[in-house]
Amino acid sequence: xxxxxxxxxxxxxxxxxxxxxxxxxxxxxxxxxxxxxxxxxxxxxxxxxxxxxxxxxxxxxxxxxxxxxxxxxxxxxxxxxxxxxxxxxxxxxxxxxxxxxxxxxxxxxxxxxxxxxxxxxxxxxxxxxxxxxxxxxxxxxxxxxxxxxxxxxxxxxxxxxxxxxxxxxxxxxxxxxxxxxxxxxxxxxxxxxxxxxxxxxxxxxxxxxxxxxxxxxxxxxxxxxxxxxxxxxxxxxxxxxxxxxxxxxxxxx
Amino acid sequence: xxxxxxxxxxxxxxxxxxxxxxxxxxxxxxxxxxxxxxxxxxxxxxxxxxxxxxxxxxxxxxxxxxxxxxxxxxxxxxxxxxxxxxxxxxxxxxxxxxxxxxxxxxxxxxxxxxxxxxxxxxxxxxxxxxxxxxxxxxxxxxxxxxxxxxxxxxxxxxxxxxxx
Numbered sequence: 058x059x060x061x062x063x064x065x066x067x068x069x070x071x072x073x074x075x076x077x078x079x080x081x082x083x084x085x086x087x088x089x090x091x092x093x094x095x096x097x098x099x100x101x102x103x104x105x106x107x108x109x110x111x112x113x114x115x116x117x118x119x120x121x122x123x124x125x126x127x128x129x130x131x132x133x134x135x136x137x138x139x140x141x142x143x144x145x146x147x148x149x150x151x152x153x154x155x156x157x158x159x160x161x162x163x164x165x166x167x168x169x170x171x172x173x174x175x176x177x178x179x180x181x182x183x184x185x186x187x188x189x190x191x192x193x194x195x196x197x198x199x200x201x202x203x204x205x206x207x208x209x210x211x212x213x214x215x216x217x218x219x220x221x222x223x224x225x226x227x228x229x230x231x232x233x234x235x236x237x238x239x240x241x242x243x244x245x246x247x248x249x250x251x252x253x254x255x256x257x258x259x260x261x262x263x264x265x266x267x268x269x270x271x272x273x274x275x276x277x278x279x280x281x282x283x284x285x286x287x288x289x290x291x292x293x294x295x296x297x298x299x300x301x302x303x304x305x306x307x308x309x310x
Numbered sequence: 311x312x313x314x315x316x317x318x319x320x321x322x323x324x325x326x327x328x329x330x331x332x333x334x335x336x337x338x339x340x341x342x343x344x345x346x347x348x349x350x351x352x353x354x355x356x357x358x359x360x361x362x363x364x365x366x367x368x369x370x371x372x373x374x375x376x377x378x379x380x381x382x383x384x385x386x387x388x389x390x391x392x393x394x395x396x397x398x399x400x401x402x403x404x405x406x407x408x409x410x411x412x413x414x415x416x417x418x419x420x421x422x423x424x425x426x427x428x429x430x431x432x433x434x435x436x437x438x439x440x441x442x443x444x445x446x447x448x449x450x451x452x453x454x455x456x457x458x459x460x461x462x463x464x465x466x467x468x469x470x471x472x473x474x
Binding site: 058059060061062083084085086087088137152154155158159161162165166168169204207208210211 | 312314315316318319322323326330345356357358360363364365366367368370371
């Protein structure tokens with residue numbers, strides 16, 4: 058069986074250094090030109106249970122008090138795809154390829170219907186997870202990395218990507234103290250063993266390694282997530298402020 | 311974009327459950343439409359030509375691809391003759407090119423056919439004149455498939471003894 062791969066396809070650019078916030082990573086969506094949209098896209102990345110949603114909630118309040126319009130978007134939250142994804146997860150018929158493509162479809166829907174319109178209208182879009190979650194999860198499951206990057210060539214490069222970094226040991230403590238370990242977050246589908254604790258440790262360890270390997274490639278701003286909520290929030294606000302300030306000044310003159 | 315990925319997901323599911331297992335078992339798989347449909351339709355909807363090809367690079371390359379080519383007028387006449395209403399997406403109504411269903415179908419499918427012509431060259435599709443008689447078409451189809459089956463030595467059943 059030969060693959061249907063295009064012959065002599067040129068290597069993709071995008072994820073190779075020439076990334077510009079607010080532009081497409083790769084081939085983009087030809088019918089949606091996004092150049093010079095006034096909005097800003099800020100992604101908060103990090104593994105399961107690292108504290109992303111708490112930080113986003115605080116960031117949102119702060120930005121709104123400062124007078125910015127804020128829109129939130131989150132992984133698998135597309136109204137079109139969420140029920141299907143939940144159903145597929147529950148029915149055990151997913152394989153790594155359909156898994157990746159379902160996530161991709163959800164993301165495409167949110168990009169077209171939420172993110173791009175919000176950027177056009179001048180909102181700050183706070184994204185709870187972004188394509189890096191998909192790249193990390195699929196990478197751990199052995200999906201071809203170049204194919205994944207081509208697939209997500211239609212994604213917009215965020216203006217800022219914050220990566221909440223943590224070690225497995227601290228993560229285990231946090232997760233157990235809050236809601237406990239869950240089937241998918243423990244990578245139980247990889248069938249590395251029946252023990253959820255061992256599976257969680259191995260799987261999250263590999264995920265963290267995948268995230269880490271993307272830090273340079275996608276210009277992550279790495280934030281130490283082992284500190285207190287307030288300390289992390291302070292650092293995020295400082296960096297967001299420093300980023301927004303220059304564009305603020307030009308818009309006023 | 312969403313449309314394109316949704317179809318790709320469905321295709322991946324069918325590929326892994328319905329296409330690859332019988333191929334491994336040495337069977338002949340007949341696919342009514344394949345990735346080429348997506349190449350033609352998605353590009354007409356404005357998706358990047360190269361991107362959609364890379365997206366489907368996980369698909370198995372068919373040993374033989376038959377393309378039943380028909381002029382747009384014949385296609386419209388046939389559909390209208392046996393169906394009351396053209397389907398919304400089949401007519402490309404989502405593109406907003408025309409509020410008239412038949413006009414929109416003609417415009418949209420006309421462009422899809424142009425894309426197919428490019429695919430014929432790019433992927434060596436065997437073109438069958440679908441405006442001709444059914445008997446003629448079927449004879450050509452049988453001839454092409456017979457040739458293919460002969461050259462690729464399709465395995466007949468592995469006669470493994472049933473162990474007790």
